[in-house]
Amino acid sequence: MGLIFNNETCSGCKACELVCTLQNLKEINPSKAMLHVYGKFPDPGKYYVDICDQCGACAEACPQDAIELKGQTYRINKDKCDKCMACVPACPVNLVKVDDDGYPYKCINCKQCVTVCPRDALTFE
Amino acid sequence: MLYGYAGNTLRIDLSAGKVEKEPLKKEWVDEFIGGRGFTSKILYDENPPNVEPFDPENRFIIAMGPLSGLFLPASGKTHFCTKSPATGGYGDSNMGGHFGVNMKYAGYDVTIIKGKAKEPSYIFIDNDTVEIRPAGQYWGKGSTEVESAMKEELGEEYQILTIGEAGENLVNFACISHDFGRQAGRIGIGAVLGSKNIKAIVARGTKSIPVFDPKGLLKKGKETYAACREKPGFKGWTPEGTAGITNWCNDVGALPTRNFQTSHCDYADKINGKAILKELKITDKGCFACPIPCGKYGHAKTKRGNVYVEGPEYETLSLLGSNCELDDIHGIAYTNYICDEVGIDTCSAGAVVSFALECYEKGYISKEEMGMDVKWGDLDSIVHILNIIAKREGIGDTLALGVQGAAEKIGYDSSKFAIHVKGLEWTGYESRNAPGMMLGYMTSDIGAHHGRCWVLGSDVATAVGGDKNATVHDLISGDSDFDTIPKADHKNVVPLVLKSQHLRPAFDILGTCRLQYMEIGLETEYYEELYYYATGKKMDFNKDLLLLSEKIWHLNRMFNKREISDFGRKYDYPPARFYEEKIPNGPNKGHVMDLGVIEEMLDTYYEARGWDENGIPTQATLEKHNLTV
Ligand code: SF4
Numbered sequence: 094m095g096l097i098f099n100n101e102t103c104s105g106c107k108a109c110e111l112v113c114t115l116q117n118l119k120e121i122n123p124s125k126a127m128l129h130v131y132g133k134f135p136d137p138g139k140y141y142v143d144i145c146d147q148c149g150a151c152a153e154a155c156p157q158d159a160i161e162l163k164g165q166t167y168r169i170n171k172d173k174c175d176k177c178m179a180c181v182p183a184c185p186v187n188l189v190k191v192d193d194d195g196y197p198y199k200c201i202n203c204k205q206c207v208t209v210c211p212r213d214a215l216t217f218e
Numbered sequence: 219m220l221y222g223y224a225g226n227t228l229r230i231d232l233s234a235g236k237v238e239k240e241p242l243k244k245e246w247v248d249e250f251i252g253g254r255g256f257t258s259k260i261l262y263d264e265n266p267p268n269v270e271p272f273d274p275e276n277r278f279i280i281a282m283g284p285l286s287g288l289f290l291p292a293s294g295k296t297h298f299c300t301k302s303p304a305t306g307g308y309g310d311s312n313m314g315g316h317f318g319v320n321m322k323y324a325g326y327d328v329t330i331i332k333g334k335a336k337e338p339s340y341i342f343i344d345n346d347t348v349e350i351r352p353a354g355q356y357w358g359k360g361s362t363e364v365e366s367a368m369k370e371e372l373g374e375e376y377q378i379l380t381i382g383e384a385g386e387n388l389v390n391f392a393c394i395s396h397d398f399g400r401q402a403g404r405i406g407i408g409a410v411l412g413s414k415n416i417k418a419i420v421a422r423g424t425k426s427i428p429v430f431d432p433k434g435l436l437k438k439g440k441e442t443y444a445a446c447r448e449k450p451g452f453k454g455w456t457p458e459g460t461a462g463i464t465n466w467c468n469d470v471g472a473l474p475t476r477n478f479q480t481s482h483c484d485y486a487d488k489i490n491g492k493a494i495l496k497e498l499k500i501t502d503k504g505c506f507a508c509p510i511p512c513g514k515y516g517h518a519k520t521k522r523g524n525v526y527v528e529g530p531e532y533e534t535l536s537l538l539g540s541n542c543e544l545d546d547i548h549g550i551a552y553t554n555y556i557c558d559e560v561g562i563d564t565c566s567a568g569a570v571v572s573f574a575l576e577c578y579e580k581g582y583i584s585k586e587e588m589g590m591d592v593k594w595g596d597l598d599s600i601v602h603i604l605n606i607i608a609k610r611e612g613i614g615d616t617l618a619l620g621v622q623g624a625a626e627k628i629g630y631d632s633s634k635f636a637i638h639v640k641g642l643e644w645t646g647y648e649s650r651n652a653p654g655m656m657l658g659y660m661t662s663d664i665g666a667h668h669g670r671c672w673v674l675g676s677d678v679a680t681a682v683g684g685d686k687n688a689t690v691h692d693l694i695s696g697d698s699d700f701d702t703i704p705k706a707d708h709k710n711v712v713p714l715v716l717k718s719q720h721l722r723p724a725f726d727i728l729g730t731c732r733l734q735y736m737e738i739g740l741e742t743e744y745y746e747e748l749y750y751y752a753t754g755k756k757m758d759f760n761k762d763l764l765l766l767s768e769k770i771w772h773l774n775r776m777f778n779k780r781e782i783s784d785f786g787r788k789y790d791y792p793p794a795r796f797y798e799e800k801i802p803n804g805p806n807k808g809h810v811m812d813l814g815v816i817e818e819m820l821d822t823y824y825e826a827r828g829w830d831e832n833g834i835p836t837q838a839t840l841e842k843h844n845l846t847v
């Protein structure tokens with residue numbers, strides 16, 4: 094449950110990365126986004142987006158139980174987090190990122206990427 | 219704090235192997251805003267007068283705009299500028315993709331490169347790390363081949379621009395390639411990089427761009443994406459992209475055919491956007507932040523082999539297709555692939571190949587010089603000519619000069635059908651019955667390029683009726699079934715040409731694509747508000763930005779005057795074919811441009827611009843725009 098990516102329509106524009114960081118980090122910086130767009134060219138000539146599907150691997154790896162399931166979304170509780178970074182390599186798509194203060198952060202299902210994607214390549218279920 | 223900008227200029231001296239960073243000059247920002255504004259100013263001020271295009275002292279400039287890289291539609295354009303080897307004057311070329319935004323995220327709004335590297339090299343830019351690295355292993359290789367290899371070596375996230383063999387061999391219309399199918403095509407920009415021994419530039423940036431009001435920009439950015447979705451062209455124009463205009467151009471008698479001998483063909487259905495979708499397309503491929511991706515990435519199958527290629531877009535379809543009488547979409551896509559790989563501009567390539575085919579047909583080029591018996595519409599012939607140009611073999615060495623230089627060497631009456639202005643080959647709109655469009659080509663600062671002016675819709679409207687201000691989507695979704703088209707009116711074209719010449723390049727100043735405005739009609743008010751949230755400054759698009767765009771026009775004209783000893787009116791004429799030969803068939807059959815009309819249009823145009831009768835800005839005009847040149 095959560096974000097779903099459809100690579101038949103994605104055109105690699107990264108508008109999703111842009112809105113992700115502006116919405117959540119108040120910054121213009123796609124490299125900090127909580128999803129990752131990339132192309133494979135020349136062969137097969139397609140775009141892919143790595144997304145957080147709330148698989149929970151980060152939560153499982155966290156020794157402090159700081160990553161908590163709220164509804165359908167795993168959220169990092171900064172009060173419990175001791176910045177050990179165990180969650181970062183645990184993410185199968187490298188989308189647990191580290192902020193300027195050394196705290197991990199991840200997708201919170203804000204769905205802004207779904208709203209903005211001009212190609213309807215991202216949906217939410 | 220300078221909002222909307224990364225805040226730095228990067229200076230690279232290849233001869234000295236030196237890299238310097240300095241704060242972005244406030245005067246540039248205040249007076250010239252960004253992109254094309256920056257490049258025109260810097261080229262005029264910093265290029266030593268009268269250096270040859272391939273002299274190490276000629277600057278190679280990269281500039282981003284204040285909207286580049288931000289959360290708003292199509293903020294991914296990069297502007298390049300240099301003294302053009304094709305024209306000997308002001309030259310710039312614009313490219314989509316993801317390269318420039320990475321330069322900006324790395325911290326650089328402007329990059330100025332001079333000198334010449336001692337050995338084949340590439341420039342590596344990763345945030346604060348800037349290095350000139352050896353590129354011997356890549357020299358001589360094809361553009362996408364090098365891009366693949368570099369991504370393999372450095373990582374997928376690095377954005378790479380390359381030149382091909384043609385750039386290395388200083389072909390006057392060599393391009394820069396990027397992102398497996400995006401180019402800065404025109405004015406021989408790739409040859410200038412080649413003359414500096416630079417095979418590639420690699421960029422990765424992971425810094426934030428400071429903006430004045432992040433919340434405001436977030437809200438307005440979302441609104442602007444939503445507004446694009448509401449435009450009829452969002453669904454109507456995007457699927458075929460620029461190729462969607464092919465049939466309309468053929469229907470209105472503007473499709474270059476057989477080296478511009480005529481303007482109509484009977485096989486447009488075989489080479490149009492629908493043919494691309496049916497035969498080639500794998501995916502839509504767009505530039506950074508673009509909601510209406512015009513790129514069609516596909517797979518072409520020919521007797522010469524199967525290739526992956528982005529395109530062909532309209533200019534390629536018309537110039538390497540009908541203009542060379544190639545009526546097979548797979549074949550056109552294959553020639554597109556060859557151009558990308560050897561690194562030559564598909565627009566100029568189509569004009570040069572068709573010129574060569576006509577010279578050959580007339581016996582001006584021998585079979586021995588050509589290296590094979592070449593024919594119109596024959597894929598092998600076209601690919602052969604492209605390859606000998608890139609390698610500069612046989613007549614290819616002459617053709618590498620472009621049609622103007624080649625006609626001078628080949629002689630006979632070939633200059634009459636060398637289709638260019640100022641040395642830059644004409645693009646995909648035959649204009650014998652489109653006086654505004656023709657005037658736009660004639661007076662463009664870089665030579666015959668549609669990126670500076672496109673008023674074909676209004677020209678057609680003066681002849682057959684219709685909305686002079688229609689967007690491209692309006693035009694192609696309307697009715698265009700004409701048996702004959704009456705003569706278009708030239709009387710009132712000047713104001714429209716001026717407006718278009720200021721409007722289209724305005725987007726190159728901001729650092730965005732113009733097609734959201736041009737093709738689907740996104741209103742300029744959006745850009746004003748986005749600019750405000752980005753920079754904290756108010757800008758009236760129609761007054762302030764278009765006034766700057768006009769100022770740049772005068773500045774570039776003065777650059778041309780400084781660099782070309784006898785520059786003036788005589789550089790503003792179309793080739794003789796357009797005023798001596800009647801269009802032989804199609805809806806514009808019988809029409810020819812009148813030399814008297816050309817003179818009249820030039821007089822009116824110069825007067826409206828504040829230029830003297832030789833086409834040089836008057837002192838009063840320069841003062842009005844606060845230009846001290
Ligand atoms: S916004 Fe949509 S089309 Fe653009 S990169 Fe993201 S998923 Fe792909």
Ligand code: SF4
Nearest residue numbers: 292504505508512731
């Ligand atoms: S419309 Fe085409 S050229 Fe313009 S930004 Fe979109 S993909 Fe790039």
